[in-house]
């Protein structure tokens with residue numbers, strides 16, 4: 171059967187030139203890519219030996235399918251004219267792959283039931299055109315994070331819970347090939363001499379990989395999937411992440427341009443909260459965002475997004491968050507949002523907050539509001555600024571107005587644990603008052619955490635400011651709520 175997506179017999183007999191087959195990866199001598207090197211067209215499927223471990227029927231079936239899949243994948247790469255694929259529609263490609271697979275199965279004398287064959291066709295399509303075993307997980311909207319610990323362990327996070335999936339890679343080499351496919355698409359490389367990479371995928375997902383020898387037991391991959399529909403303030407209230415009273419308070423705080431820090435552990439919902447809070451920023455305000463990996467999606471009209479950049483292979487060309495921040499200050503911003511403050515940029519962030527860019531926001535990794543302050547102090551010290559502690563504290567005390575603490579709890583739920591205001595300094599101590607908190611009352615037998623949000627009874631330090639700006643919040647929102 172003739173198809174423009176197949177290499178013809180003569181063409182495949184010719185020595186392979188990179189330009190003739192499209193992507194250069196098919197002729198690379200790189201060990202990561204060796205698997206893709208052309209192989210002799212005729213391959214005879216070897217019978218799959220049942221190993222003692224593969225005792226159960228299911229495992230045997232899986233092993234057999236994996237073997238068939240890997241043979242077929244090789245055949246597909248040998249037979250498909252990859253340079254013609256760029257212009258092909260998805261349905262053309264699927265039917266092409268299905269027909270090559272059907273022919274090959276006959277040739278290999280393998281009989282599959284229709285369900286296995288459909289899975290095989292789908293997996294091979296993903297293998298050739300997508301990210302192989304990761305593709306179904308990337309397409310599954312209920313998955314937030316994908317975490318790969320070597321080729322045989324792929325975890326996902328759904329609704330805040332980590333679960334091991336039955337997705338596996340054939341071997342380390344297969345996993346490396348997929349990693350390579352991802353990073354080369356964004357112009358990066360990962361190999362022994364450059365064993366880790368942080369990148370943003372074409373769809374906006376955040377991607378990090380680390381390979382051997384630094385990753386001891388096989389490559390480690392983490393993907394934070396990009397959500398087109400970001401969680402709004404209403405969504406978060408509906409999910410029970412915080413109360414409507416807290417939402418009202420936060421609206422007043424952001425609208426009246428308090429400087430806010432969202433603090434929390436890794437994956438606790440900091441970026442999500444920051445993004446939701448940004449919806450309270452007036453549409454006419456000029457907002458500049460600075461991130462290592464652009465994740466924020468601000469709704470405003472007047473938003474300028476910046477992304478820092480690591481150094482290239484020669485160690486040149488790095489643009490740090492601090493560089494972006496310094497430059498941003500010359501770009502007449504009304505507010506600056508730094509996705510995460512984790513280093514020397516803290517100096518410029520505090521300065522920006524102290525010098526007329528009220529309403530700026532950032533996130534930090536910390537376990538409580540008090541801990542957050544210590545983190546900021548440490549970051550200042552680590553940036554090499556020689557300043558007495560009292561001076562550092564007074565900088566922080568006057569820069570930051572509000573610390574919002576978020577957390578991912580044992581049951582997987584993400585909640586705002588507290589909203590704390592910074593009220594000033596007493597001697598060398600920064601004074602704070604907690605306005606709202608999550609009161610934990612117990613735990614259900616299934617592990618679900620019970621509790622409720624409550625005011626602490628303290629009225630906001632900024633209540634008058636809110637009022638002056640037209641946010642006359644009822645004092646009842648600060649009341650303590652009994653269980």
Ligand SMILES: Nc1ncnc2c1ncn2[C@@H]1O[C@H](COP(=O)(O)OP(=O)(O)OP(=O)(O)O)[C@@H](O)[C@H]1O
Pocket residue numbers: 314315394395397401406409411434435436437438439440441442443584585
């Ligand atoms: N309240 C919530 N309810 C349900 N899902 C949430 C909630 N908050 C965040 N998420 C989801 O949890 C995941 C992690 O959130 P997010 O990226 O905001 O965390 P983070 O603290 O910024 O993580 P990191 O430390 O890796 O930067 C995202 O997929 C997000 O959609």
Ligand SMILES: [Mg+2]
Pocket residue numbers: 440441442510
């Ligand atoms: Mg984040």
